[in-house]
Amino acid sequence: MNFQEIQNQAKQEWEEFNDIRRPRILIGAATCGRAAGALEVEEAFRRELSARSIEADIYEVGDLGMCYAEPLVEISVPGGSRVIYKEVNEERVPELIETSIIKEALLTDLALCSVGEGTIEGIPDLNELPMMKEQVRVVLRNSGIIDPSNINHYIARGGYSGLARALEMSPDGVIEEIRSSGLRGRGGAGFPTGVKWAFARETKGDVKYIICNADEGDPGAFMDRAVLESDPHAVLEGLAIGAYAIGARVAYIYIRAEYPLAIERLQWAIEQMKHLGFLGSNILGQAFQLDIKIKQGAGAFVCGEETALIGSIEGKRGMPRPRPPFPAQSGLHSLPTIINNVETLANVSEIMHRGAGWFAQYGSEDSKGTKTFALAGKINRTGLIEVPMGITLRDVIFKVGGGILDNKKFKAVQTGGPSGGCIPAEFLDMKVDYQELAKVGSIMGSGGMIVMDEDSCMVDIAKYFLTFTESESCGKCTPCRMGTQHLLHILSEIAEGRGTPEYLPTLETLGKTVKNTSLCGLGQTAPNPVLTTLKYFREEYEAHIYAQRCSALVCKALITYDIDIEACKLCGLCKKECPVQAITGSKKPPEPFVIDEGKCIRCGMCLSVCPFNAVLKTSDKRGTVERTVA
Numbered sequence: 001m002n003f004q005e006i007q008n009q010a011k012q013e014w015e016e017f018n019d020i021r022r023p024r025i026l027i028g029a030a031t032c033g034r035a036a037g038a039l040e041v042e043e044a045f046r047r048e049l050s051a052r053s054i055e056a057d058i059y060e061v062g063d064l065g066m067c068y069a070e071p072l073v074e075i076s077v078p079g080g081s082r083v084i085y086k087e088v089n090e091e092r093v094p095e096l097i098e099t100s101i102i103k104e105a106l107l108t109d110l111a112l113c114s115v116g117e118g119t120i121e122g123i124p125d126l127n128e129l130p131m132m133k134e135q136v137r138v139v140l141r142n143s144g145i146i147d148p149s150n151i152n153h154y155i156a157r158g159g160y161s162g163l164a165r166a167l168e169m170s171p172d173g174v175i176e177e178i179r180s181s182g183l184r185g186r187g188g189a190g191f192p193t194g195v196k197w198a199f200a201r202e203t204k205g206d207v208k209y210i211i212c213n214a215d216e217g218d219p220g221a222f223m224d225r226a227v228l229e230s231d232p233h234a235v236l237e238g239l240a241i242g243a244y245a246i247g248a249r250v251a252y253i254y255i256r257a258e259y260p261l262a263i264e265r266l267q268w269a270i271e272q273m274k275h276l277g278f279l280g281s282n283i284l285g286q287a288f289q290l291d292i293k294i295k296q297g298a299g300a301f302v303c304g305e306e307t308a309l310i311g312s313i314e315g316k317r318g319m320p321r322p323r324p325p326f327p328a329q330s331g332l333h334s335l336p337t338i339i340n341n342v343e344t345l346a347n348v349s350e351i352m353h354r355g356a357g358w359f360a361q362y363g364s365e366d367s368k369g370t371k372t373f374a375l376a377g378k379i380n381r382t383g384l385i386e387v388p389m390g391i392t393l394r395d396v397i398f399k400v401g402g403g404i405l406d407n408k409k410f411k412a413v414q415t416g417g418p419s420g421g422c423i424p425a426e427f428l429d430m431k432v433d434y435q436e437l438a439k440v441g442s443i444m445g446s447g448g449m450i451v452m453d454e455d456s457c458m459v460d461i462a463k464y465f466l467t468f469t470e471s472e473s474c475g476k477c478t479p480c481r482m483g484t485q486h487l488l489h490i491l492s493e494i495a496e497g498r499g500t501p502e503y504l505p506t507l508e509t510l511g512k513t514v515k516n517t518s519l520c521g522l523g524q525t526a527p528n529p530v531l532t533t534l535k536y537f538r539e540e541y542e543a544h545i546y547a548q549r550c551s552a553l554v555c556k557a558l559i560t561y562d563i564d565i566e567a568c569k570l571c572g573l574c575k576k577e578c579p580v581q582a583i584t585g586s587k588k589p590p591e592p593f594v595i596d597e598g599k600c601i602r603c604g605m606c607l608s609v610c611p612f613n614a615v616l617k618t619s620d621k622r623g624t625v626e627r628t629v630a
Contacts, residue, residue, distance in 0.1 A: 001276075001277075002284075002285065003160070003164045003284055006155060006160075006276055007155055007156075007160075007161075009152065010151075010152035010153075010154075010155035010156040010159075011155075011156045013150075013152040013153075013156065014152065014153055014156030014157070015156075017147075017153065020076045020077065020078050020079075020080075020082075021078055022055050022056060022057065022078060023054065023055075023056035023057070023075065023076065023077050023078070023101045024056065024057045024058075024059070024075075024076045025045055025056055025057070025058045025059070025073060025074070025075055025076075026059050026060075026061045026073070026074040026076075027041060027042045027045075027058065027059070027060055027061065027071065027072075027073050027074075028061055028062070028063060028064060028070060028071060028072040028073070028144055029042065029060035029061065029062075030062045030063035030225075030226055030229040030230055030261070031063075031222070031225060031226075031229060031259075031261055032063050032067045032070055032222070032226065032383075032384075033063065033070045033071050033072065034261075035070075036070035036071045036087075037071055037089060037090070038060075038070065038071040040089075040090050041071050041073065041088050041089065041090060041093060042058060042060070043090075044090040044093040045058055045073075045093055045097070046058060048093050048094050048097055049097065052097065052102075054097070054101065054102075056101070059147050060147065060148075060149075061074075061144050061145065061146065061147060061148070061230070062142070062143045062144050062145075062146070062148050062226070062229055062230020062231060063143050063144055063226040063229065063230045063384060064084075064143065064144030064145075065131075065140060065143065065144070065226070065383045065384035065385055065386075066086075066112075066129075066131060066381070066383050067382050067383035067384065068380065068381045068382045068383055069086035069087055069112060070086075070087070071087070071088050071089070072084055072085070072086060072088070072112070072144075073085045073088045073096070074115060075096065075100045075101065076115075077100070077101060077104050080104050081104075081106075081114060081120055082114060082115040082116045083100065083106065083111055083112075083113070083114055083115070083120065083123070084111075084112045084113050084114075084115060084126065085100075085107065085110040085111055085112060086110060086111075086112040087110065088110060092107075092110060095107065096110070106120065106122065106123070108122060108123075111123045112129070113125060113126045113128075113129050114126065130381075130399060130400070130402060131381050131383070131385070131400055131401075131402065133399075134387055134391065134395060134396075134399050134400050135385055135386050135387055135400065136362055136370050136386060136387065136388050137370075137386050138346075138347060138350050138359070138362075138369065138370050138386065139227060139234070139343050139346040139347060139350075139370065139372050139386055140227070140230075140231075140372065140384070140386045141157070141231070141234070141350065142154060142157055142159075142230065142231040142234065143226065143227065143230035143231050143384075144230060145157075146231065148229065148230050148231055148232060148265055148269075149265065149268055149269075151233060151269065151272040151273070151276065154231065154233040154234070158350075158353050158354075159233055159234070159237060159349070160233070160237055160278060161352075161353045162237060162238075162241060162348070162349045162350065162351070162352030162353040163237050163240050163241055163244075163278065163283075163284070163349070163352070164284055165352055165353070166241045166244055166245070166352050167244065167283065167284050167286040167288060171201060171244060171245045171246070171247060172201070174241065174244065174245040174352070175194050175197045175198050175201060175245050175246075176194065177194075177351065177352065177355075177356050178193050178194040178197060178245070178348060178351060178352075178356070179192065179193075179194025179195065179198070180194070180356035180357075180360070181194070181351045181356035181357075181359040181360055181368060181369070182356075182359070182360050182363070182367075182368030182369065183344065183347055183348070183351060183359065183368065183369060184367065184368070184434065185340060185341065185344050186341055186343035186344045186347070186371065186372075186444075186446070186447070187213055187304075187340070187341030187343070187344065187445075187446050188341075188443070188444075188445060188446070188521060189434075189443075189521070190367070190434040190444060193340065193344055193348070196328060196338060196340075197242065197245050197246050197338060199326070199328035199329065200246040200247075200328040200329075200336045200337070200338045201245065201246050201247060203328060203329050203336040205335055205336050207249070207250075207333075207335050208246055208247050208248040208249075208335060208336040208337065208338075209248050209250055209251070209252065209331060209332045209333075209335060209336070209337040209338070210239060210242045210243045210246060210248045210251045210252075210337070210338045210339075210340070211251065211252045211253075211254055211306075211309065211310075211313070211332070211337060211338070211339045211340075212235060212239050212251070212252065212253040212254065212339075212340060212341070212342060212345055213254055213304065213306065213309060213339050213340065213341045213342070214228060214235075214253055214254060214255035214256070214259070214262070214341070214342050215254055215255065215256050215297050215303050215304045215309060216256065216259075216304075216342075216446060217256065217299065217300075217301040217303075217304055217472075218301075218416075218417030218418060218445065218446060218448045219417065219418055219448070219450075219465075219468060220374060220376040220377070220417070220448045220449075220450045221374045221417055221446055221447060221448035222374050222384065223342070223343060223372045223373070223374050223384060223446060223447045223448075224262075224341065224342040224343065224446070225259050225262050226384050227342050227343065227346055227372075228255070228259070228262035228265060228266060228342060229259075229261050229262050229265055231346070232262075232265045232266050232268075232269040233269050233272075233273075234345075234346040234349050234350070235253075235342050235345045235346050235349075236266070236269055236270065236273060236292065237278075237345075237348075237349035238340075238344070238345030238346055238347070238348035238349040239251050239253070239292065239340075239345050240273075240278065240279075240283075240290055240292075241348050241349060241352055242338060242340060242345065242348060243290050244288050244290075246336070246338055248290070248338070249289055249290055249291065250290070250291050250293065251290060251291070251292045251293070252292075252293050252294070252295050252313060252332075253266060253292065253293070253294050253295065254295045254297055254303070254309050254312070254313060255294065255295070255296060255297065256296070256297045256298075256299050257296040257297065257298065257299065258299055263294065263296065266294055267294065270292050270294075273292075279291065279292060295312070295313050297309075297312055297318075298312075300312075300318050300472065300474070301418075301468075301469075301472035301522070302318055302319070302320065302472055302473070302474045302520070302522050303318040304446075305320045305520045305521055305522060306327055306331075306339040307320045307321045307323065307327065307520070308320045308474065308520070309339065310327060310331055310332050310337065310339075313332060314332065314333065317474075318474065319474045319476045320474065320476065320519050320520035320522075322519065327339060341446065343371075343372055343446070343447070347359070347369060347370075362388045362389065363388055363389035363390055363433070364389050364390035364431060364433045366433065366434065366435055367389040367390065367433035367434050367435070368389065369388075369389060370386050370387060370388050370389065371386070371387060371389055371432070371444065371447060372384060372385065372386045372447050373385050373386075373387070373396065373447045373448070373449040374447060374448050374449060375396075375400070375401050375449055375451070376448070376449070376450050376451070377413075377449075377450040377451035377452060378404055378405045378408065378451050378452055378453040378455075378456070379397065379401040379402065379403070379404060379405065379451040380401060380402035380403055380404070380405055381400070381401050381402040382401075385400050385401075387400065387432075389432065389433045390431045390432065390433055391431070391432055392428070392429050392430060392431055392432065393413060393423065393427065393428050393429070393430055393432060394428040394429055396432065396449070397410065397413060397428070397451060401451065404451065404453050405453065408453040408454050408455065409453060409454040410425050410428070410451070410452075410453060410454075411424070411425065411452045411453055411454050411456055411458075412424050412425070412452045412456070412458065412461075412536070412537070413449060413450065413451050413452065414442070414448075414449070414450045414452070414461070414465075414529065415432075415437055415442050415443065415444065415445065415448070415449050416437070416442055416443035416444055416445030416446075416448065416525070416528070417445045417446060417448040418465040418468045418469050418526075418529070419443065419445065419465075419469065419521070419522065419525030419526055419528055419529075420442045420443050420445055420448070420525075420528055420529070421437075421440060421441040421442030421443070421528045421529065421531070421532035422442075422452070422458060422461060422462075422529055422532045422533050422536065422537070423437075423440055423442055423532070423536075424536040424537065426536075427440055432444075440532070441528060441531060441532040441535065442528065442532065443525060443528070454552070455552050455553075455554070456552055456554070457540065457550050457551075457552035457553075457554035457555055458533040458536075458537040458540050458541075459491065459494055459495050459533070459540055459541055459544055459550070459555065460495060460550075460552075460554045460555055461529065461533065462491055462529045462530045462533045462534075463488065463491040463492060463495055465529040466484060466487050466488045466491055466526070466529065466530065467488060469484055469522060469526040470484035470485055470487070470488045470526075472522065473522060473523065473526075474522075476519060477517075477518055477519035477520075477523060479513065479514050479517040479518045479519075479523055480514060480518040480519065480520075480522060480523030480526065483510060483513065483514035483518070483523070483526075483527075484514065484523070484526050486510055487507065487510055487511060487514070487526075487527065487530055490503050490506060490507055490510075491507075491530070494541060494544045494545060495544065495550075495555045495557065495558075496555070496557040496558075497544070497548040497555075497557045497558050499541075499544055499545040500545065501545060501546070503545065504534065504538070504541060504542075504545070507530055507534060508531065508534060510527075511527030511530045511531045511534075512527070512531070514526060514527050515527045515528075515531070540552075544558065549619045550619050551619065553617055553618075553619055556602040557602075558619050559602050559617060559618070559619055560595075560597055560600075560602075560617075560618050560619075561595050561600060561602065561604070561606055561607060561615060561616070561617055561618075562595060562615070562616045562618060563583075563592070563593050563594060563595060563606075563614055563615055563616070564614045564615075564616055565592050567612055567613060567614035568592065568593055568612065568614040569612050569614070570585070570586075570587045570590060570592075570593065571587070571611065571612070572585075572586070572587050572593070573609045573610060573611065574593060574605075574606035574609060574610055574615060575593060577605050577606065577609045578605060578606060579601070579603060579605060580599055580600070580601050581599070582595055582596045582599035582600040582601070583595050583596070583606065584596065604617070
C-alpha cells in the first residue's frame with residue numbers, strides 16, 4: 001500500500017473507534033495511572049460488565065497529564081455524553097456502571113469534565129479545565145486520547161504525514177525546515193536542532209547514526225516516560241525524519257531499563273512500523289532505509305550526557321569524554337552521530353506535518369514552540385503539562401498547577417532537575433525560556449519543575465540534590481568527583497549544626513570552581529542548587545550556622561521534641577509508639593511524660609500520634625525557639 005491508502009485505512013478505523021455504538025471505556029493506564037490502581041480498575045470494569053451481561057469496549061490509553069486525579073476513566077455511551085471521571089477505584093466501579101452506562105446519568109462527585117462536542121451542565125469541558133486551559137499540546141497532542149498500541153490511531157491524527165512530506169524533500173530541505181521552526185533541543189542547553197543536524201549532514205562519511213536519548217534520570221521528572229508510553233510513534237517518526245535528514249541508516253533509542261512499559265510500547269510500535277513499511281528498505285517508495293534498535297541503560301544519570309551515552313551503547317562504562325570533537329563529527333564508533341531527546345523528536349514529527357511557521361507562532365523570540373514540564377512537589381495539581389515558551393512561572397504554578405498545597409506560602413521552584421537552580425518568589429513573573437532561566441542561575445533542562453512551600457528548608461533542599469549528583473558522578477574528572485563530595489560534606493555539617501561562618505564563602509568558591517572546571521554537564525551544573533540557594537536564601541544558611549536554627553523545622557539535628565505538660569492528658573500513646581523508648585512517664589500513677597533528648601532519634605512519631613496537640617516540635621539549640629504544634 002502507498003501512504004494514502006495506509007492513511008485512508010487508518011482514518012476509517014479511527015472513525016469506527018469514535019462511532020459510539022455501545023458503551024466505550026477509556027482507562028488512563030500509563031505508569032502514573034497504574035501506580036494509582038488503573039489496572040485494578042480495568043479488571044473491575046471487565047468483571048462487573050460481564051456479571052451484568054453488558055457489552056462494552058474497554059481500551060487502555062496514555063497519560064492525559066492530570067496525575068493528581070488518577071486513575072482517570074472516560075465513559076462514552078451511544079448518542080450520549082463523554083465524561084472523564086477522576087480518582088476512580090475498584091469500589092466505585094459498580095456505581096459508575098449503574099449510573100453512567102445503565103441510567104446514562106452523571107455521577108457528579110467523580111465527574112471531572114466532558115469531552116467532545118456539546119456541554120454537560122455542572123461540569124466543564126476538558127479544554128476549559130484550569131490545568132488544561134493554558135496549555136498548547138504539541139508533544140502531548142495524542143497523549144490520553146489514542147490507544148498507544150494502535151498505529152492506525154496515530155496515523156489517523158496526522159501521524160507519519162511528516163515523514164511522508166520529508167521524503168518528498170531533499171535532506172537539506174528538511175534541515176532548513178527544522179532550522180526555520182526555531183526548534184531547540186529540549187534535553188538540556190537548548191542547542192538549535194537544525195544547526196546540529198546540519199553539522200552531521202556536512203560531515204563526510206558513508207555511515208552515520210542518530211540516537212534518541214530517553215535516559216531520563218532527574219528526580220521528579222517523568223516527561224519522556226509519559227510520552228513514550230502514551231504516543232511512541234510521535235518519537236519514532238521524528239527519529240526517522242532525523243535519520244533521513246543527516247543520512248543515517250541506523251537509529252538507536254537509549255532508554256533506562258526502569259521504564260518497562262515504555263520499552264514494551266516502543267518494541268510493539270517498531271514492529272508496526274516495519275509491517276507498514278515505515279522501516280526497512282525503500283521506505284514509502286523512496287531510496288531511504290532505516291533500522292531502529294533499542295538499547296537499555298542501567299540507570300546511570302551521567303549517561304544522559306551524550307558522550308557517556310555513546311560509550312554505554314558501545315559497551316563501555318558510561319563516562320563523558322572531552323569535546324571537541326563533537327558527536328556530530330565523531331560519535332558512535334567514531335562516526336558522525338546526532339543525539340536528540342524524546343521531546344525534541346516528538347516536536348520534529350509535528351513540525352514536518354504542520355510546517356515550521358505553525359510551530360514558530362508559539363513561544364518567545366529566542367525560544368520557539370512549547371515545553372513540557374513535570375509538575376511535582378508542594379503543588380495542588382501535580383502532573384505533566386505542555387505550555388508555550390515565555391509563559392510566566394506564576395501562570396504555570398498558580399493557573400496550571402492550581403497553587404500551593406493547603407494554601408501555604410510559595411517559597412521557591414526548582415527547574416531543570418537536580419542540576420537546576422532554586423528560583424525564589426521574587427521571580428514569579430519571570431518568563432520561562434532558556435535565556436531568562438539562565439539569568440537567575442537555573443536551566444531549562446529536560447523539564448522537571450519541583451515546587452517548594454514555606455515548610456521547605458533550602459539548606460536541606462540543596463543537600464538533597466547534591467546527594468544525588470555526588471552519587472551519580474562518574475568520577476572521571478577531579479573537580480566533579482571531589483568537588484561534589486566536599487560540597488555535600490559542608491552542607492551536611494551546616495544541616496547538622498556544626499557549620500562555621502567560613503563555610504559560606506567556601507561553598508561559593510568551591511561551587512564556582514566545580515562549575516567552571518568539570519568535564520561534562522553533570523559537574524558543570526551540579527553546584528546550581530547550592531549557588532542559587534546561597535544567593536536567594538542566605539539567611540537560612542546563616543540561621544543554621546549562627547543560631548543552629550532550622551526555621552522550617554526540617555533538619556533533624558537542629559530539632560527537639562518536647563511535651564507540654566499542661567496540654568498532655570496522660571493517654572500514653574506517645575510512649576507506646578516511640579520506637580526507641582525515649583519517653584518516660586505513666587498514666588497510673590500519674591507521672592508527666594518526658595522525652596529524653598539523648599535517646600530521641602527525632603522521627604516525629606510522638607507528634608503524629610498525639611491526639612491533644614501536646615507534643616511540640618522546636619528548633620532552639622541556642623535559645624532561638626520556634627514551636628510548631630501538630
